[in-house]
Amino acid sequence: MTGQMRHWDHVYTKGTKFSGGPSDFGLRAIEMMEAKGSVDVLELGCGQGRDTLEMMARSMSVTAMDYCSLACTQTAQEAHTRGLSGLKVIAHDVREGLPFDDDSFDVCFSHMFLTMELEDDEVGRIMSEVHRVLRSGGLHLFSVRNDHDDRFRQGIDHGSGMWEWNGFVVKYWTRDDMDRFSAGLIVEDVWEFYEGDPPKTLYGVMMRKP
Ligand SMILES: C[S@@+](CC[C@H](N)C(=O)[O-])C[C@H]1O[C@@H](n2cnc3c(N)ncnc32)[C@H](O)[C@@H]1O
Known part of the structure:
Protein backbone atom coordinates (compact mmCIF):
# COMPACT_ATOMS: atom_id res chain seq x y z
CA MET A 1 0.00 0.00 0.00
CA THR A 2 1.21 3.52 -0.79
CA GLY A 3 0.86 6.33 1.77
CA GLN A 4 -2.57 7.62 0.71
CA MET A 5 -3.96 4.13 0.10
CA ARG A 6 -2.96 3.20 3.65
CA HIS A 7 -4.57 6.41 4.84
CA TRP A 8 -7.92 5.60 3.22
CA ASP A 9 -7.77 2.01 4.44
CA HIS A 10 -7.31 3.38 7.97
CA VAL A 11 -10.28 5.74 7.53
CA TYR A 12 -12.58 2.90 6.47
CA THR A 13 -11.18 0.46 9.06
CA LYS A 14 -12.10 2.93 11.82
CA GLY A 15 -15.68 2.50 10.63
CA THR A 16 -16.10 6.20 9.83
CA LYS A 17 -19.41 6.69 8.00
CA PHE A 18 -19.27 9.67 5.65
CA SER A 19 -22.97 10.00 5.13
CA GLY A 20 -26.16 8.04 5.38
CA GLY A 21 -27.44 9.45 2.13
CA PRO A 22 -26.32 10.62 -1.29
CA SER A 23 -24.28 13.80 -1.75
CA ASP A 24 -25.93 16.92 -3.19
CA PHE A 25 -23.48 16.65 -6.09
CA GLY A 26 -24.49 13.03 -6.64
CA LEU A 27 -28.17 14.01 -6.72
CA ARG A 28 -27.52 16.76 -9.27
CA ALA A 29 -25.45 14.40 -11.41
CA ILE A 30 -28.18 11.74 -11.24
CA GLU A 31 -30.71 14.32 -12.53
CA MET A 32 -28.39 14.94 -15.50
CA MET A 33 -28.04 11.19 -16.12
CA GLU A 34 -31.81 10.68 -15.94
CA ALA A 35 -32.41 13.57 -18.35
CA LYS A 36 -30.12 11.81 -20.80
CA GLY A 37 -31.69 8.40 -20.18
CA SER A 38 -28.36 6.92 -19.02
CA VAL A 39 -28.26 3.31 -17.92
CA ASP A 40 -24.66 2.09 -17.67
CA VAL A 41 -22.59 4.04 -15.16
CA LEU A 42 -18.94 3.67 -14.21
CA GLU A 43 -18.06 5.23 -10.84
CA LEU A 44 -14.46 5.96 -9.86
CA GLY A 45 -13.41 6.22 -6.20
CA CYS A 46 -16.81 5.12 -4.84
CA GLY A 47 -15.74 5.03 -1.17
CA GLN A 48 -18.58 3.65 0.96
CA GLY A 49 -21.02 4.05 -1.92
CA ARG A 50 -23.27 6.89 -0.77
CA ASP A 51 -23.89 7.89 -4.41
CA THR A 52 -23.45 4.37 -5.83
CA LEU A 53 -26.44 3.10 -3.86
CA GLU A 54 -28.63 6.03 -4.91
CA MET A 55 -27.85 5.37 -8.59
CA MET A 56 -28.74 1.70 -8.09
CA ALA A 57 -31.98 2.63 -6.33
CA ARG A 58 -32.80 4.67 -9.48
CA SER A 59 -32.43 1.51 -11.63
CA MET A 60 -29.03 2.30 -13.13
CA SER A 61 -26.50 -0.42 -13.81
CA VAL A 62 -23.43 0.61 -11.80
CA THR A 63 -19.84 -0.58 -11.95
CA ALA A 64 -18.01 1.01 -9.03
CA MET A 65 -14.28 1.08 -8.32
CA ASP A 66 -12.09 2.03 -5.40
CA TYR A 67 -8.50 1.06 -4.65
CA CYS A 68 -9.44 0.39 -1.04
CA SER A 69 -10.85 -3.14 -0.93
CA LEU A 70 -12.49 -2.49 2.45
CA ALA A 71 -14.50 0.40 0.95
CA CYS A 72 -15.61 -1.95 -1.86
CA THR A 73 -16.70 -4.58 0.68
CA GLN A 74 -18.61 -2.00 2.74
CA THR A 75 -20.38 -0.72 -0.39
CA ALA A 76 -21.33 -4.25 -1.48
CA GLN A 77 -22.59 -5.10 2.03
CA GLU A 78 -24.73 -1.96 2.18
CA ALA A 79 -26.21 -2.74 -1.25
CA HIS A 80 -27.09 -6.21 0.04
CA THR A 81 -28.64 -4.76 3.24
CA ARG A 82 -30.83 -2.44 1.15
CA GLY A 83 -31.87 -5.26 -1.17
CA LEU A 84 -30.15 -3.71 -4.19
CA SER A 85 -28.82 -6.39 -6.53
CA GLY A 86 -26.55 -6.30 -9.57
CA LEU A 87 -23.79 -4.01 -8.28
CA LYS A 88 -20.39 -4.69 -9.80
CA VAL A 89 -17.78 -3.35 -7.38
CA ILE A 90 -14.11 -3.76 -8.17
CA ALA A 91 -11.05 -3.07 -6.00
CA HIS A 92 -8.76 -1.39 -8.51
CA ASP A 93 -6.21 1.43 -8.68
CA VAL A 94 -7.58 3.67 -11.43
CA ARG A 95 -4.03 4.89 -12.19
CA GLU A 96 -3.49 1.45 -13.79
CA GLY A 97 -6.14 2.12 -16.45
CA LEU A 98 -9.76 1.07 -16.84
CA PRO A 99 -10.21 -2.67 -17.50
CA PHE A 100 -13.15 -2.32 -19.90
CA ASP A 101 -13.73 -2.41 -23.65
CA ASP A 102 -14.06 0.79 -25.66
CA ASP A 103 -17.56 2.36 -25.66
CA SER A 104 -18.79 0.45 -22.58
CA PHE A 105 -20.57 3.16 -20.53
CA ASP A 106 -23.08 6.01 -20.87
CA VAL A 107 -21.63 7.90 -17.91
CA CYS A 108 -18.44 8.07 -15.89
CA PHE A 109 -19.21 9.57 -12.46
CA SER A 110 -16.94 10.47 -9.57
CA HIS A 111 -17.34 12.66 -6.49
CA MET A 112 -14.06 13.91 -5.04
CA PHE A 113 -11.95 11.26 -6.74
CA LEU A 114 -10.03 13.27 -9.36
CA THR A 115 -9.03 15.55 -6.49
CA MET A 116 -7.02 12.77 -4.80
CA GLU A 117 -3.25 12.18 -4.94
CA LEU A 118 -2.80 12.19 -8.73
CA GLU A 119 0.12 13.62 -10.67
CA ASP A 120 -0.79 15.70 -13.73
CA ASP A 121 0.30 12.92 -16.11
CA GLU A 122 -1.83 10.40 -14.17
CA VAL A 123 -4.90 12.65 -14.51
CA GLY A 124 -4.14 12.94 -18.23
CA ARG A 125 -4.06 9.13 -18.62
CA ILE A 126 -7.26 8.65 -16.56
CA MET A 127 -9.11 11.24 -18.68
CA SER A 128 -7.98 9.47 -21.88
CA GLU A 129 -9.21 6.17 -20.46
CA VAL A 130 -12.57 7.74 -19.54
CA HIS A 131 -12.84 9.04 -23.13
CA ARG A 132 -12.09 5.52 -24.45
CA VAL A 133 -14.67 3.65 -22.34
CA LEU A 134 -17.49 6.19 -22.83
CA ARG A 135 -19.94 5.75 -25.69
CA SER A 136 -20.35 8.61 -28.15
CA GLY A 137 -22.51 11.28 -26.46
CA GLY A 138 -21.58 9.85 -23.04
CA LEU A 139 -21.10 12.12 -20.01
CA HIS A 140 -18.19 12.53 -17.66
CA LEU A 141 -19.62 14.00 -14.45
CA PHE A 142 -17.12 14.69 -11.67
CA SER A 143 -16.30 16.97 -8.76
CA VAL A 144 -12.93 18.31 -7.59
CA ARG A 145 -11.69 20.72 -4.91
CA ASN A 146 -10.68 24.01 -6.49
CA ASP A 147 -8.23 26.86 -6.01
CA HIS A 148 -10.83 28.97 -4.14
CA ASP A 149 -10.81 26.46 -1.28
CA ASP A 150 -9.54 27.73 2.10
CA ARG A 151 -6.98 24.88 2.24
CA PHE A 152 -5.46 25.66 -1.18
CA ARG A 153 -1.70 26.21 -0.71
CA GLN A 154 -1.96 25.22 2.99
CA GLY A 155 0.26 22.48 4.47
CA ILE A 156 2.83 20.40 2.57
CA ASP A 157 3.33 21.07 -1.15
CA HIS A 158 3.39 17.82 -3.20
CA GLY A 159 3.54 19.50 -6.65
CA SER A 160 0.96 19.08 -9.48
CA GLY A 161 -1.45 21.33 -7.52
CA MET A 162 -1.46 18.91 -4.55
CA TRP A 163 -1.27 19.98 -0.92
CA GLU A 164 -1.28 17.79 2.17
CA TRP A 165 -3.27 18.79 5.24
CA ASN A 166 -3.83 16.54 8.24
CA GLY A 167 -2.50 13.50 6.37
CA PHE A 168 -4.78 13.91 3.32
CA VAL A 169 -3.26 14.84 -0.03
CA VAL A 170 -5.68 16.91 -2.14
CA LYS A 171 -5.28 18.08 -5.73
CA TYR A 172 -6.81 21.54 -6.24
CA TRP A 173 -8.03 22.25 -9.77
CA THR A 174 -8.12 25.62 -11.51
CA ARG A 175 -10.78 26.48 -14.08
CA ASP A 176 -8.07 26.22 -16.79
CA ASP A 177 -7.34 22.62 -15.73
CA GLY A 196 -19.22 19.87 4.49
CA ASP A 197 -18.45 21.86 7.63
CA PRO A 198 -16.10 23.68 7.41
CA PRO A 199 -17.11 23.96 3.76
CA LYS A 200 -14.89 22.57 1.02
CA THR A 201 -15.04 24.57 -2.22
CA LEU A 202 -15.49 22.38 -5.27
CA TYR A 203 -16.13 22.47 -8.99
CA GLY A 204 -18.81 20.25 -10.43
CA VAL A 205 -18.05 19.41 -14.04
CA MET A 206 -19.96 17.98 -16.97
CA MET A 207 -17.99 16.89 -20.03
CA ARG A 208 -19.38 15.06 -23.04
CA LYS A 209 -17.77 12.70 -25.54
CA PRO A 210 -18.51 13.99 -29.07
C1 LIG B 1 -12.73 11.68 -0.94
S1 LIG B 1 -13.10 9.94 -1.09
C2 LIG B 1 -14.67 10.03 -1.92
C3 LIG B 1 -15.47 8.77 -1.79
C4 LIG B 1 -16.88 8.83 -2.40
N1 LIG B 1 -16.86 9.20 -3.79
C5 LIG B 1 -17.75 9.80 -1.61
O1 LIG B 1 -17.99 10.92 -2.10
O2 LIG B 1 -18.16 9.45 -0.51
C6 LIG B 1 -12.00 9.42 -2.38
C7 LIG B 1 -11.99 7.92 -2.65
O3 LIG B 1 -11.10 7.65 -3.75
C8 LIG B 1 -10.38 6.47 -3.49
N2 LIG B 1 -9.15 6.54 -4.29
C9 LIG B 1 -8.13 7.43 -4.16
N3 LIG B 1 -7.20 7.21 -5.09
C10 LIG B 1 -7.62 6.16 -5.84
C11 LIG B 1 -7.09 5.47 -6.99
N4 LIG B 1 -5.91 5.82 -7.50
N5 LIG B 1 -7.81 4.45 -7.54
C12 LIG B 1 -9.02 4.12 -6.99
N6 LIG B 1 -9.56 4.71 -5.90
C13 LIG B 1 -8.88 5.73 -5.34
C14 LIG B 1 -10.17 6.47 -1.97
O4 LIG B 1 -9.94 5.17 -1.46
C15 LIG B 1 -11.49 7.08 -1.47
O5 LIG B 1 -12.43 6.07 -1.19
Whole structure:
Protein backbone atom coordinates (compact mmCIF):
# COMPACT_ATOMS: atom_id res chain seq x y z
CA MET A 1 0.00 0.00 0.00
CA THR A 2 1.21 3.52 -0.79
CA GLY A 3 0.86 6.33 1.77
CA GLN A 4 -2.57 7.62 0.71
CA MET A 5 -3.96 4.13 0.10
CA ARG A 6 -2.96 3.20 3.65
CA HIS A 7 -4.57 6.41 4.84
CA TRP A 8 -7.92 5.60 3.22
CA ASP A 9 -7.77 2.01 4.44
CA HIS A 10 -7.31 3.38 7.97
CA VAL A 11 -10.28 5.74 7.53
CA TYR A 12 -12.58 2.90 6.47
CA THR A 13 -11.18 0.46 9.06
CA LYS A 14 -12.10 2.93 11.82
CA GLY A 15 -15.68 2.50 10.63
CA THR A 16 -16.10 6.20 9.83
CA LYS A 17 -19.41 6.69 8.00
CA PHE A 18 -19.27 9.67 5.65
CA SER A 19 -22.97 10.00 5.13
CA GLY A 20 -26.16 8.04 5.38
CA GLY A 21 -27.44 9.45 2.13
CA PRO A 22 -26.32 10.62 -1.29
CA SER A 23 -24.28 13.80 -1.75
CA ASP A 24 -25.93 16.92 -3.19
CA PHE A 25 -23.48 16.65 -6.09
CA GLY A 26 -24.49 13.03 -6.64
CA LEU A 27 -28.17 14.01 -6.72
CA ARG A 28 -27.52 16.76 -9.27
CA ALA A 29 -25.45 14.40 -11.41
CA ILE A 30 -28.18 11.74 -11.24
CA GLU A 31 -30.71 14.32 -12.53
CA MET A 32 -28.39 14.94 -15.50
CA MET A 33 -28.04 11.19 -16.12
CA GLU A 34 -31.81 10.68 -15.94
CA ALA A 35 -32.41 13.57 -18.35
CA LYS A 36 -30.12 11.81 -20.80
CA GLY A 37 -31.69 8.40 -20.18
CA SER A 38 -28.36 6.92 -19.02
CA VAL A 39 -28.26 3.31 -17.92
CA ASP A 40 -24.66 2.09 -17.67
CA VAL A 41 -22.59 4.04 -15.16
CA LEU A 42 -18.94 3.67 -14.21
CA GLU A 43 -18.06 5.23 -10.84
CA LEU A 44 -14.46 5.96 -9.86
CA GLY A 45 -13.41 6.22 -6.20
CA CYS A 46 -16.81 5.12 -4.84
CA GLY A 47 -15.74 5.03 -1.17
CA GLN A 48 -18.58 3.65 0.96
CA GLY A 49 -21.02 4.05 -1.92
CA ARG A 50 -23.27 6.89 -0.77
CA ASP A 51 -23.89 7.89 -4.41
CA THR A 52 -23.45 4.37 -5.83
CA LEU A 53 -26.44 3.10 -3.86
CA GLU A 54 -28.63 6.03 -4.91
CA MET A 55 -27.85 5.37 -8.59
CA MET A 56 -28.74 1.70 -8.09
CA ALA A 57 -31.98 2.63 -6.33
CA ARG A 58 -32.80 4.67 -9.48
CA SER A 59 -32.43 1.51 -11.63
CA MET A 60 -29.03 2.30 -13.13
CA SER A 61 -26.50 -0.42 -13.81
CA VAL A 62 -23.43 0.61 -11.80
CA THR A 63 -19.84 -0.58 -11.95
CA ALA A 64 -18.01 1.01 -9.03
CA MET A 65 -14.28 1.08 -8.32
CA ASP A 66 -12.09 2.03 -5.40
CA TYR A 67 -8.50 1.06 -4.65
CA CYS A 68 -9.44 0.39 -1.04
CA SER A 69 -10.85 -3.14 -0.93
CA LEU A 70 -12.49 -2.49 2.45
CA ALA A 71 -14.50 0.40 0.95
CA CYS A 72 -15.61 -1.95 -1.86
CA THR A 73 -16.70 -4.58 0.68
CA GLN A 74 -18.61 -2.00 2.74
CA THR A 75 -20.38 -0.72 -0.39
CA ALA A 76 -21.33 -4.25 -1.48
CA GLN A 77 -22.59 -5.10 2.03
CA GLU A 78 -24.73 -1.96 2.18
CA ALA A 79 -26.21 -2.74 -1.25
CA HIS A 80 -27.09 -6.21 0.04
CA THR A 81 -28.64 -4.76 3.24
CA ARG A 82 -30.83 -2.44 1.15
CA GLY A 83 -31.87 -5.26 -1.17
CA LEU A 84 -30.15 -3.71 -4.19
CA SER A 85 -28.82 -6.39 -6.53
CA GLY A 86 -26.55 -6.30 -9.57
CA LEU A 87 -23.79 -4.01 -8.28
CA LYS A 88 -20.39 -4.69 -9.80
CA VAL A 89 -17.78 -3.35 -7.38
CA ILE A 90 -14.11 -3.76 -8.17
CA ALA A 91 -11.05 -3.07 -6.00
CA HIS A 92 -8.76 -1.39 -8.51
CA ASP A 93 -6.21 1.43 -8.68
CA VAL A 94 -7.58 3.67 -11.43
CA ARG A 95 -4.03 4.89 -12.19
CA GLU A 96 -3.49 1.45 -13.79
CA GLY A 97 -6.14 2.12 -16.45
CA LEU A 98 -9.76 1.07 -16.84
CA PRO A 99 -10.21 -2.67 -17.50
CA PHE A 100 -13.15 -2.32 -19.90
CA ASP A 101 -13.73 -2.41 -23.65
CA ASP A 102 -14.06 0.79 -25.66
CA ASP A 103 -17.56 2.36 -25.66
CA SER A 104 -18.79 0.45 -22.58
CA PHE A 105 -20.57 3.16 -20.53
CA ASP A 106 -23.08 6.01 -20.87
CA VAL A 107 -21.63 7.90 -17.91
CA CYS A 108 -18.44 8.07 -15.89
CA PHE A 109 -19.21 9.57 -12.46
CA SER A 110 -16.94 10.47 -9.57
CA HIS A 111 -17.34 12.66 -6.49
CA MET A 112 -14.06 13.91 -5.04
CA PHE A 113 -11.95 11.26 -6.74
CA LEU A 114 -10.03 13.27 -9.36
CA THR A 115 -9.03 15.55 -6.49
CA MET A 116 -7.02 12.77 -4.80
CA GLU A 117 -3.25 12.18 -4.94
CA LEU A 118 -2.80 12.19 -8.73
CA GLU A 119 0.12 13.62 -10.67
CA ASP A 120 -0.79 15.70 -13.73
CA ASP A 121 0.30 12.92 -16.11
CA GLU A 122 -1.83 10.40 -14.17
CA VAL A 123 -4.90 12.65 -14.51
CA GLY A 124 -4.14 12.94 -18.23
CA ARG A 125 -4.06 9.13 -18.62
CA ILE A 126 -7.26 8.65 -16.56
CA MET A 127 -9.11 11.24 -18.68
CA SER A 128 -7.98 9.47 -21.88
CA GLU A 129 -9.21 6.17 -20.46
CA VAL A 130 -12.57 7.74 -19.54
CA HIS A 131 -12.84 9.04 -23.13
CA ARG A 132 -12.09 5.52 -24.45
CA VAL A 133 -14.67 3.65 -22.34
CA LEU A 134 -17.49 6.19 -22.83
CA ARG A 135 -19.94 5.75 -25.69
CA SER A 136 -20.35 8.61 -28.15
CA GLY A 137 -22.51 11.28 -26.46
CA GLY A 138 -21.58 9.85 -23.04
CA LEU A 139 -21.10 12.12 -20.01
CA HIS A 140 -18.19 12.53 -17.66
CA LEU A 141 -19.62 14.00 -14.45
CA PHE A 142 -17.12 14.69 -11.67
CA SER A 143 -16.30 16.97 -8.76
CA VAL A 144 -12.93 18.31 -7.59
CA ARG A 145 -11.69 20.72 -4.91
CA ASN A 146 -10.68 24.01 -6.49
CA ASP A 147 -8.23 26.86 -6.01
CA HIS A 148 -10.83 28.97 -4.14
CA ASP A 149 -10.81 26.46 -1.28
CA ASP A 150 -9.54 27.73 2.10
CA ARG A 151 -6.98 24.88 2.24
CA PHE A 152 -5.46 25.66 -1.18
CA ARG A 153 -1.70 26.21 -0.71
CA GLN A 154 -1.96 25.22 2.99
CA GLY A 155 0.26 22.48 4.47
CA ILE A 156 2.83 20.40 2.57
CA ASP A 157 3.33 21.07 -1.15
CA HIS A 158 3.39 17.82 -3.20
CA GLY A 159 3.54 19.50 -6.65
CA SER A 160 0.96 19.08 -9.48
CA GLY A 161 -1.45 21.33 -7.52
CA MET A 162 -1.46 18.91 -4.55
CA TRP A 163 -1.27 19.98 -0.92
CA GLU A 164 -1.28 17.79 2.17
CA TRP A 165 -3.27 18.79 5.24
CA ASN A 166 -3.83 16.54 8.24
CA GLY A 167 -2.50 13.50 6.37
CA PHE A 168 -4.78 13.91 3.32
CA VAL A 169 -3.26 14.84 -0.03
CA VAL A 170 -5.68 16.91 -2.14
CA LYS A 171 -5.28 18.08 -5.73
CA TYR A 172 -6.81 21.54 -6.24
CA TRP A 173 -8.03 22.25 -9.77
CA THR A 174 -8.12 25.62 -11.51
CA ARG A 175 -10.78 26.48 -14.08
CA ASP A 176 -8.07 26.22 -16.79
CA ASP A 177 -7.34 22.62 -15.73
CA MET A 178 -10.73 21.58 -17.15
CA ASP A 179 -9.56 22.40 -20.69
CA ARG A 180 -6.01 21.17 -20.02
CA PHE A 181 -7.24 17.71 -18.96
CA SER A 182 -10.34 17.33 -21.15
CA ALA A 183 -8.64 14.74 -23.44
CA GLY A 184 -11.02 15.29 -26.35
CA LEU A 185 -14.17 15.58 -24.23
CA ILE A 186 -16.23 18.77 -24.59
CA VAL A 187 -16.44 20.84 -21.39
CA GLU A 188 -20.18 21.62 -21.23
CA ASP A 189 -20.60 23.01 -17.71
CA VAL A 190 -18.48 23.92 -14.69
CA TRP A 191 -20.14 25.17 -11.50
CA GLU A 192 -18.87 25.97 -8.02
CA PHE A 193 -20.44 24.48 -4.91
CA TYR A 194 -19.65 23.82 -1.25
CA GLU A 195 -19.80 20.65 0.83
CA GLY A 196 -19.22 19.87 4.49
CA ASP A 197 -18.45 21.86 7.63
CA PRO A 198 -16.10 23.68 7.41
CA PRO A 199 -17.11 23.96 3.76
CA LYS A 200 -14.89 22.57 1.02
CA THR A 201 -15.04 24.57 -2.22
CA LEU A 202 -15.49 22.38 -5.27
CA TYR A 203 -16.13 22.47 -8.99
CA GLY A 204 -18.81 20.25 -10.43
CA VAL A 205 -18.05 19.41 -14.04
CA MET A 206 -19.96 17.98 -16.97
CA MET A 207 -17.99 16.89 -20.03
CA ARG A 208 -19.38 15.06 -23.04
CA LYS A 209 -17.77 12.70 -25.54
CA PRO A 210 -18.51 13.99 -29.07
C1 LIG B 1 -12.73 11.68 -0.94
S1 LIG B 1 -13.10 9.94 -1.09
C2 LIG B 1 -14.67 10.03 -1.92
C3 LIG B 1 -15.47 8.77 -1.79
C4 LIG B 1 -16.88 8.83 -2.40
N1 LIG B 1 -16.86 9.20 -3.79
C5 LIG B 1 -17.75 9.80 -1.61
O1 LIG B 1 -17.99 10.92 -2.10
O2 LIG B 1 -18.16 9.45 -0.51
C6 LIG B 1 -12.00 9.42 -2.38
C7 LIG B 1 -11.99 7.92 -2.65
O3 LIG B 1 -11.10 7.65 -3.75
C8 LIG B 1 -10.38 6.47 -3.49
N2 LIG B 1 -9.15 6.54 -4.29
C9 LIG B 1 -8.13 7.43 -4.16
N3 LIG B 1 -7.20 7.21 -5.09
C10 LIG B 1 -7.62 6.16 -5.84
C11 LIG B 1 -7.09 5.47 -6.99
N4 LIG B 1 -5.91 5.82 -7.50
N5 LIG B 1 -7.81 4.45 -7.54
C12 LIG B 1 -9.02 4.12 -6.99
N6 LIG B 1 -9.56 4.71 -5.90
C13 LIG B 1 -8.88 5.73 -5.34
C14 LIG B 1 -10.17 6.47 -1.97
O4 LIG B 1 -9.94 5.17 -1.46
C15 LIG B 1 -11.49 7.08 -1.47
O5 LIG B 1 -12.43 6.07 -1.19
